[in-house]
Amino acid sequence: MPTLRQLRSYERWVSDQPDTERALTVDLTPGRIVIWGKAPFRVISLSDLNPGNWPTEYEEAWDAASRPDVASWKDRPMRLGVQRDTDAADPERSGIVPAHGQWVILPEHYSVCRSCGELPPCPEAFTDRIMAVESHRIDFEMRLVHGTCHGCGKPVSRRERSILFPGDNLIRPDLGANTAVFHTRQSCLPIALSYQDRWLAAEPGRAERISW
Known part of the structure; x- marks a missing residue:
């Protein structure tokens, strides 16, 4: 099931740089520039780790995968050495990443x-982008009334498939209890699932109303 963070994709930073490519760790070569933590880093080195030096989480994952051939296991740990590209004086640093x-x-x-x-979007621009989306969302939520889908804002008719979340309305408490209703059509489903995350967390022991 998608998490709340996955559904609120506008909160996930994605580079605005055109002409980027994607590559697997195993395909990285010295000199290539990767985005790591929203910053540009130039690859210095890449090497496999000796199984005896694997971090615990990789050992456990390897065991859970029935100990496949190490050389071909896609999740084997590798040590990646990088240097911040915009600072020639920046010391080389390294991290352990999956192949x-x-x-x-x-x-x-x-x-x-x-x-x-x-890198764009820079922190200021990214914050402005999130605030614009949140402002639009708040405006939308304030216009909801009884019987309207909390995903699209349109009335929910008896002929349409919908789902109601009993209890307090976590979006508009002023509408009263048992008023949080959503269409189950594809366009409204992500918002309904996001609401379900909040609804489940609000009262331990609740069962999912929507399976995904």
């Missing part, structure tokens, strides 16, 4: 924010 981890590769000539030097 088939996904990376965004920047072109040699990439954009940075003129004001702060960060």
Whole structure:
């Protein structure tokens, strides 16, 4: 089932840089520029870890996968050495990452924010983007009335398939109890699932109303 974070995709930072590529860890080569933690890093080195030096979580995952051949196991740990691309004095640093981890590769000539030097969207622009979406969401929620779908704002008729979440309305408490209703059509389902996350957390012991 999608998590609340996955459904609120506008809160997930994604580079605005055009002409990017994607690559697996095993395909990274020295000199390529990857995005790591919203910053550009140039690859310095890449090597496999000796199984005797694997972190515990990788050992447990390998056991859970029935101990496949280490050389071909896609989740085997590798040590990736990088250096921040915008700072030649930055010391090389390394991290342990899965062999088939996904990376965004920047072109040699990439954009940075003129004001702060960060990759776009920079923190200020990204915050403004989230605030704009949240403002629109709040405006939408304030216009909800009894009997309207809390996903699309349109009336829910008896002929339409819908789901009602009993108890307090977690979006509009002022509408009273047993008023949080959603269409179960594809366009409204993600919002209904997001609401279900909140509804389940609000009262331990509740059972899912929608399966995914």
